[in-house]
Amino acid sequence: MKRPVKRPVKRPPAGPLEYLRRWPLRLWLLAVFAFLYIPLFTLVAFSFNDSKRNIVWRGFTLDWYGKALTDESLLTAFGNSLTIALLSTIVSVVLGALAAIALWRFRFPGRTLFEGAMALPIVVPEICMGVAMLVFFARVLPWPQNLVWPFNLGAIVISHISFSFPFVAVVVRARLASFNREEEEAARDLGASDWQALRDVLIPHLKPSLIAGALLAFTLSLDDFVITFFTSGPDTITFPVKVYSMVRFSVTPEVNAASTLLLLLTVVLTVVALRFQKPAEIAH
Amino acid sequence: MSHIITVENVSKRFGQVAAVDDVSLAIEEGEFFALLGPSGCGKTTLLRMLAGFETPTEGRITLDGKDMAGVPPNRRPVNMVFQSYAVFPHMTVADNIGYGLKVDGLGRAERDARISEALDLVRLTGLGERKPDQLSGGQRQRVALARALAKRPRVLLLDEPLSALDAKLREQMRFELASLQHQVGITFVMVTHDQDEALAMATRCAVMERGRLVQLATPSDLYEFPNSRFVADFIGSVNMIEGRLTTDKPDEAIITTSELGDVFIDHAVLGHTGGTLWLALRPEKIELRVRDAGSPAPKMEDSPQGYNSIAGTIDHIAYLGSESVFEIVLEHLPDKKLRVIRPNLTRWDQEDFAEGQPVWMSWHACAPAVLAG
Amino acid sequence: MSSDRRPLAVTLAPPLFWLLLFFLVPLAVVWAYSFGRNAGLTEIEISGTFANYARTLEPLYLGIFLKSAGVAGLTTLICLVAGFPVALAITFASDRAKTWLLLLVMLPFWTNLLIRTYALIAVLRDEGYVNFTLEWIWARLGSIWTLPPFVPLELLHNNAAVIFGLVYVHLPFMVLPLYSALDRLDRSLIEASLDLGAGQLRTMLRVVVPLALPGIISGIVITFIPALGAYLTPDLLGGPDSQMIANVIERQFKRANDWPFGAALSFILMYLTLIMIAVQAMTEKRKAR
Numbered sequence: 001m002k003r004p005v006k007r008p009v010k011r012p013p014a015g016p017l018e019y020l021r022r023w024p025l026r027l028w029l030l031a032v033f034a035f036l037y038i039p040l041f042t043l044v045a046f047s048f049n050d051s052k053r054n055i056v057w058r059g060f061t062l063d064w065y066g067k068a069l070t071d072e073s074l075l076t077a078f079g080n081s082l083t084i085a086l087l088s089t090i091v092s093v094v095l096g097a098l099a100a101i102a103l104w105r106f107r108f109p110g111r112t113l114f115e116g117a118m119a120l121p122i123v124v125p126e127i128c129m130g131v132a133m134l135v136f137f138a139r140v141l142p143w144p145q146n147l148v149w150p151f152n153l154g155a156i157v158i159s160h161i162s163f164s165f166p167f168v169a170v171v172v173r174a175r176l177a178s179f180n181r182e183e184e185e186a187a188r189d190l191g192a193s194d195w196q197a198l199r200d201v202l203i204p205h206l207k208p209s210l211i212a213g214a215l216l217a218f219t220l221s222l223d224d225f226v227i228t229f230f231t232s233g234p235d236t237i238t239f240p241v242k243v244y245s246m247v248r249f250s251v252t253p254e255v256n257a258a259s260t261l262l263l264l265l266t267v268v269l270t271v272v273a274l275r276f277q278k279p280a281e282i283a284h
Numbered sequence: 285m286s287h288i289i290t291v292e293n294v295s296k297r298f299g300q301v302a303a304v305d306d307v308s309l310a311i312e313e314g315e316f317f318a319l320l321g322p323s324g325c326g327k328t329t330l331l332r333m334l335a336g337f338e339t340p341t342e343g344r345i346t347l348d349g350k351d352m353a354g355v356p357p358n359r360r361p362v363n364m365v366f367q368s369y370a371v372f373p374h375m376t377v378a379d380n381i382g383y384g385l386k387v388d389g390l391g392r393a394e395r396d397a398r399i400s401e402a403l404d405l406v407r408l409t410g411l412g413e414r415k416p417d418q419l420s421g422g423q424r425q426r427v428a429l430a431r432a433l434a435k436r437p438r439v440l441l442l443d444e445p446l447s448a449l450d451a452k453l454r455e456q457m458r459f460e461l462a463s464l465q466h467q468v469g470i471t472f473v474m475v476t477h478d479q480d481e482a483l484a485m486a487t488r489c490a491v492m493e494r495g496r497l498v499q500l501a502t503p504s505d506l507y508e509f510p511n512s513r514f515v516a517d518f519i520g521s522v523n524m525i526e527g528r529l530t531t532d533k534p535d536e537a538i539i540t541t542s543e544l545g546d547v548f549i550d551h552a553v554l555g556h557t558g559g560t561l562w563l564a565l566r567p568e569k570i571e572l573r574v575r576d577a578g579s580p581a582p583k584m585e586d587s588p589q590g591y592n593s594i595a596g597t598i599d600h601i602a603y604l605g606s607e608s609v610f611e612i613v614l615e616h617l618p619d620k621k622l623r624v625i626r627p628n629l630t631r632w633d634q635e636d637f638a639e640g641q642p643v644w645m646s647w648h649a650c651a652p653a654v655l656a657g
Numbered sequence: 658m659s660s661d662r663r664p665l666a667v668t669l670a671p672p673l674f675w676l677l678l679f680f681l682v683p684l685a686v687v688w689a690y691s692f693g694r695n696a697g698l699t700e701i702e703i704s705g706t707f708a709n710y711a712r713t714l715e716p717l718y719l720g721i722f723l724k725s726a727g728v729a730g731l732t733t734l735i736c737l738v739a740g741f742p743v744a745l746a747i748t749f750a751s752d753r754a755k756t757w758l759l760l761l762v763m764l765p766f767w768t769n770l771l772i773r774t775y776a777l778i779a780v781l782r783d784e785g786y787v788n789f790t791l792e793w794i795w796a797r798l799g800s801i802w803t804l805p806p807f808v809p810l811e812l813l814h815n816n817a818a819v820i821f822g823l824v825y826v827h828l829p830f831m832v833l834p835l836y837s838a839l840d841r842l843d844r845s846l847i848e849a850s851l852d853l854g855a856g857q858l859r860t861m862l863r864v865v866v867p868l869a870l871p872g873i874i875s876g877i878v879i880t881f882i883p884a885l886g887a888y889l890t891p892d893l894l895g896g897p898d899s900q901m902i903a904n905v906i907e908r909q910f911k912r913a914n915d916w917p918f919g920a921a922l923s924f925i926l927m928y929l930t931l932i933m934i935a936v937q938a939m940t941e942k943r944k945a946r
Contacts, residue, residue, distance in 0.1 A: 015338055016357055016851055017844065019742075020750045028742045029758075035739075036765050036828065039776035042786055046779070099672035106665045114673065121680055123934055125886030127903035128687075128923045129680075131910050135690065135920075136683035162679045165672065194664060223769050226888050226903075230910070240771040247775050247893060251782065259772040266768050274760070337848055357851040370849035374867045383863075384853030428849075435853060 044263065047256035064257035074258055077242035083150050084228075084238060085221035088160035092217040093210055095161065096168025101202075103169075104176045121166045130230035133159040137231055145233070155231045156238065160221045167220060168213035175209030208276045215273045219266070288313045288439060288471050289334065294343030295495075296329050303329040305495035306343070311439075316465050316472045318486035322518065323477055326495040328443060331475045335364050335441050348438060358387075363432035364441040367448070369424045371416045377403070377427050378412035384435045402430035405464070422453050433468060440465075442474040446481055458484045479519045483507065491515050507566075513655050516564035523565045523622050525652075529557050538591075539563060539654065543620050548591035550649035554656075562655045567609065567625040569651040575642040586649045593646040596622065598639050608634065612645060691920035701916055709921035718905065718922070725901040728816070728891075729884035732823040736831035736880050737873070739824070744835035749844075759836070766829035774893050777822050781812040781894075788812065814896040822890040831880045838872015839865070871941050878937045882930050902926050 014021035020029075047065070051058035068074055102108075103115055121129065133155070137143050143155040179202065187197040203210075225240040232241055239262065246255050289311040296304040304326040311317045319327040332338045333345060336357035345352045352360065363384070372380050378399050385395045403409050406426035416424055425445070432440055445461065446454045462485045465472045476482050482489045483503040490500045491514075499511045510516035513524060527541035537553040539561055540546050547563060573582055581593040595615035602609040610624040622645060628634065637643070691710070693703040712718065747758045765773060780786050788809040795807040812818060846868065850860040866873070888903035895901075902922065909919025 016336065016857070017749045017847065020746045020754060025742055025746050028739075029746055032739055032743050032828070033761055035825070036761075039773070039780045039825070040765065040768065043772070043776040043779060095672045095675055098668045102665065102668040102672070105668070108665060108669065114669075114676075117676055117681065118672075120684075121676075123882065123930060124684075125882065125903070125923075125926055125930055127886050127888050127906050128684075128927045130888075131906060131919060131923050132680075132683035132687045134910055135686050135916065136679075140682065140686060158679050161675065165675070169672070219767050223767075225771050240769060243771045243775060244889075244893075247771075247778060251775070251779050255775060256779075259769075259775060262769055262772060267764070270760070270764060270767055335848075335852055337851075357848070358854045358856055362852075364849070364852045366845040366849055368843060368845050370843065370845035372846060372849070372864060372868075383850070383855070387854040387859065431849075431853065 040263070043256055044260045047253055047260045049253060052253065064253040065261075067254045068257040068261070071254065071258075073237070074239075074242060074254075077237045077239045078258070078261075080153060080236065081222055081239040084153050084156050084160060085218045087150070087153075087157045088164055088221045089214050089217040091157075091161045092164040092168050093214045095165040096213055096217075097172050097206065097210060099165065099169040100172035100176055104173060118166045118169055121163045122170070126224075126226040129159070129163060130227045133162075133227060134230040152233075152236055156228055156236060159227050159231050160224060163224070163227065164217040164220050167216050171213040171216060172206060172209045175206055179205050211276050212273060215269055219269060222262070222265075286312050288315075288348060289473070290344075290346045291330070291334075292344045292346075294330070294333065294340045294345060296326070296333060296338060297341045302326075302495045304333070304340075307492070307495075307497045308343075309490055309497060309500055311471065311473060314469060314471055316462065316485055316487045317474070318482040318489040319473065319475045319492060320479060320482040320486075320489045320518075321477065321492035324494075325492040327475045327477075327492050330492070331364075331441055331443055331473065334439070334473065335362055336360050361438040362441055363435050363437040363439075364443065365425070365428045365432050365445055367443040367445075369428040369448075371424050371427050371431070373416050375416075376412065377408065377414050377416070377419070380416070380427055381412075381431045381434050384431060388435070398434050402434040405433060405468070406430040422449055422457070425449065425457075429464070433470070437470065439471045439473055442472060444476055445474060446476070446478070454481075461485055483519070491518065493518075508653070510564060510653055510655065512657060513562055513564070516653060516655060521567055521623060523563075523567065523570075525563045525565065527561055527563055529553055529559055529561055532557050536649075537654075543614060543617060543622075544592075544594055546591060547652065548587040548649050549652065549654060550586055553654050559656075562657075563652040564655055565622075565647060565652045567623040569647055570622065570624045571646045572610070572612075572624055572626055572637060573644040573646065574636060575644045577642075579644075582644050582646050584646050584648055592649060593644055594622075596643055596645055598637060598641045598643060601634070601637070601639055603634060608637070610637065612643060615642075687920045688924060690917050691924050693917045693920075695915065695917060709918045710925070712918055713921055713925055721900060721902060721905055722925070725885055728820060728823065728901060729881050729887075732820055732827060732884045733831070733877055733881045735820070735824045736828050737835075737877065740828055740831040740835055740876070744832050744839055747832075747836050748839040748842075762829050762832050762836075766833070770826060770889060773826060774822060774889055777825055778813065778893060781818060781821070783809040783811070783813070785812070813894060814899075816895065816899050818894040818896075819891045819899045819901075822894040823884050823887055826887075826890060827880045827884055830883065831876045834872055834876040834879055835869070838869040838875070841872075842868055874937055874940050878933050882933060885929065886926055 019025050048060050048062070049057055050061035050063070099118060103111065103118075137155045146152070147154070183201050183205070184197050187201045188194075192200060223240070225244060228238050228241055229244070232238060237245075239258070243255055243259065246252070287310040291307055291309050294304060294307050295302055307326075307330060319330060321327045329338055333340055334347075334352075336352065336355060336359075339353075347361065372383065375383065381399045381402050382395050385398055390398070399412060400409075403412055406429050408423060408426050408430065411419070411423070416427065419427065425448070442461075446457055449457060458481060461472075474482070474486065483506070486503060488500065488502055489506055491498050491506065493514050499506060499515045501509070506515060506519050510519060516522050517524060525541050525543050525547075527539040527544075527547065529537060530540045530546070531538035532553055534552050535550065537549040537551065538546050539549060539553070541563065544563070544565075553561065575595060581590065581595070583589045584592050596612040597615065598610055599613045599621060600611040605628070607625055607627045610626065611621045612624055614620045614622065624645060626633070626637070689703050690701055692705050692707070693701045694706055694708065696702040713722075743758075743762070747755055747762070750758060778785070782788075791810065792807045795804060798804060842865065846864055847860055850864045851857075855863065885901075886903050887901060888907060891899050891901045891904055892907075895904075903926075906919050906922045906926070909915045909922065913919075
């Protein structure tokens with residue numbers, strides 16, 4: 001018995017707006033992504049390379065991870081970075097959400113001024129903010145030396161909050177724009193107090209933006225080098241500052257291993273962020 | 285060669301979904317052709333394939349006898365009026381209209397002449413220097429029309445041309461578009477989901493459902509001689525009644541239904557006796573008479589006594605001014621209703637036919653359309 | 658609006674307080690220092706002098722400003738040219754492809770700046786992968802012809818490396834706003850242009866670019882500002898002559914210990930930034946009208 005042959009369906013030629021199906025554009029995209037990713041891939045690959053010279057592939061090893069994970073100063077730096085990011089995120093989310101709600105809900109004298117000032121930390125060059133923090137913690141509010149951990153990180157945490165919470169405010173405000181005020185009024189109508197309405201209606205609506213804002217604040221803090229560079233002391237080294245000092249001397253697979261671990265953390269955070277928001281929404 | 289466009293076995297699949305499924309049709313020179321169907325039926329995809337924005341997965345489209353496969357939109361002698369009008373917001377009205385002419389390499393003088401001619405044609409004379417944001421929605425649509433017509437295309441494609449206008453303007457534009465088409469003599473192909481629009485303007489309509497072409501006919505044929513329950517239901521409103529063919533002779537047939545009893549038809553029905561059929565009875569084809577206690581059923585002159593009349597009681601009236609729409613409960617089946625439309629011929633009609641009034645509903649033997657599926 | 662001011666006070670006070678104390682006050686102190694002079698080792702006397710600003714106009718510093726602007730400008734241009742087709746392709750990709758492509762653009766964006774810079778160093782240095790690959794090819798060719806010994810290309814510690822690094826870091830900054838602008842564009846406008854007979858290139862130049870202009874400008878500003886103030890990339894990838902403003906500012910604060918001058922430099926950088934943002938906001942507003 002002859003089985004009916006399924007004719008392979010020929011793909012029709014690309015439509016006029018299907019740019020992704022034109023080969024010059026595909027080539028271009030390939031080149032751009034190769035440019036963006038080849039350095040990162042080699043960095044990860046050579047963290048598993050059994051050679052100190054870090055160029056020639058000599059076989060698979062996890063030695064560098066062992067080295068990185070037993071390197072006291074690297075571990076301390078890593079721990080500092082995560083602690084700073086965590087503390088900064090918590091405060092940033094609260095401050096950012098409050099600022100967003102205040103700007104959205106109320107009219108008050110100086111509102112425009114406050115709005116403009118809130119945008120400043122987002123646009124001011126990092127170096128300017130870094131020196132401002134340096135000067136502030138050197139002259140205006142000298143941060144006591146030799147405090148116990150984690151209080152010795154205070155100056156860094158404070159600076160990180162200062163540049164993070166305006167970003168959170170932007171994210172939360174975008175979400176507030178889609179809030180239907182009548183929901184809050186309905187809650188009030190049904191007998192809720194101001195605060196109950198806030199807690200039961202507004203905060204649940206804001207939840208995705210609070211999570212997105214938290215992830216953003218966490219990443220910003222973890223990523224920051226310049227501002228931290230100006231506020232950290234010898235016993236408050238963060239991971240980027242540590243890598244900076246190591247890179248200045250040499251390129252070692254140990255740094256590759258530590259970087260790969262942080263990269264992994266970034267990927268995990270990204271995946272978590274995507275659970276709450278599609279990339280297309282974040283891009284806007 | 286009178287066929288300006290032929291569509292031969294065209295399908296368009298997006299992944300597993302067939303947006304257009306094996307459609308064939310031919311459009312004649314000078315026609316006002318409408319592609320009609322509910323949203324998602326594939327009509328817009330078909331139009332966009334004519335324009336060149338989508339490429340058929342299978343099949344062939346010809347324009348003036350030439351195969352359009354591989355011809356990009358900018359090389360096709362057709363122009364489109366987009367649903368959103370797509371008037372370039374950064375150009376003046378004149379620049380919008382002149383854009384396509386400039387692209388064609390027309391000289392300044394010729395271009396200006398064609399622009400003002402197009403402006404006159406759509407009655408926007410003197411608005412050439414306006415920016416689109418200074419125009420009303422209706423004016424923007426005229427710009428889109430003028431812009432497409434200025435290129436003197438072989439075919440003008442219109443994607444839901446009236447959907448964004450308010451009711452009053454829509455009515456006016458129907459006449460205007462039809463007379464414009466007459467004036468310029470260009471073949472128009474319009475996509476619409478609005479049956480009134482298609483009936484009012486088109487010379488022929490293709491009704492589509494789930495990617496397939498279900499009927500291609502003149503507006504009156506679509507309305508009076510639908511070929512399926514889908515078309516009968518989609519075009520206008522209808523009372524759809526299921527029945528069985530019990531008598532089938534060369535010039536008469538009887539269909540037995542539970543709602544209307546035995547219905548007498550004055551023509552033969554192609555269908556084996558006993559099979560299920562549907563009667564599509566338009567509301568305006570039912571006559572209403574006041575029913576007094578004990579009065580006999582009226583006899584329709586073309587049907588034997590006892591057929592094509594049924595008793596009911598007016599349940600609900602929608603008074604629309606020129607006419608009234610009645611929902612009438614059947615006497616013998618109180619959970620079934622028929623819809624009847626009756627013009628208000630005198631200013632006191634609504635007094636005779638008030639809610640709760642017992643009535644007779646009667647129809648001619650030729651009134652129902654008999655449908656097999 | 659309720660006449661009760663308590664909710665306002667509760668929501669507004671904490672962020673306002675924080676912004677004032679931990680952002681505006683530090684900036685104000687730097688601003689004040691920029692009008693001061695060094696009096697002693699750590700003492701700064703705020704004398705109201707403009708001498709620090711005058712010094713920034715000296716050829717040496719003016720040159721660095723111009724050079725920084727040039728480097729940032731070139732970086733922005735390369736990002737625009739490289740990023741526009743990417744943004745275009747993403748905009749018109751299928752939903753699935755769009756999600757993946759955006760993810761691919763965003764992931765480096767979220768990756769630690771230091772890691773990315775470090776990865777570049779590993780690729781570009783004398784014993785880096787690029788040179789290693791070149792050496793390998795050279796050796797293969799050497800087995801056919803006789804060639805002089807391989808001399809590694811100096812890919813690091815020069816101006817080209819700085820621009821390469823800045824493009825590497827800032828490309829996502831350009832692609833995302835471009836994508837956002839193109840995605841908002843009504844695509845029937847592009848189709849209308851094609852329908853009226855214009856080719857792809859003319860459609861790009863006459864319809865897409867003018868309509869996406871606010872997005873393009875915001876992409877340019879978003880890329881140019883951090884590139885202008887870049888510290889890490891010129892510091893790690895640049896050579897002795899690759900200094901940019903941020904490096905000079907850092908030196909005044911950390912090594913030269915001339916805070917008033919550093920403060921003046923940093924405020925000039927800030928003014929430049931704010932002017933660019935104001936210009937961008939104005940074009941946006943004009944477009945929105």
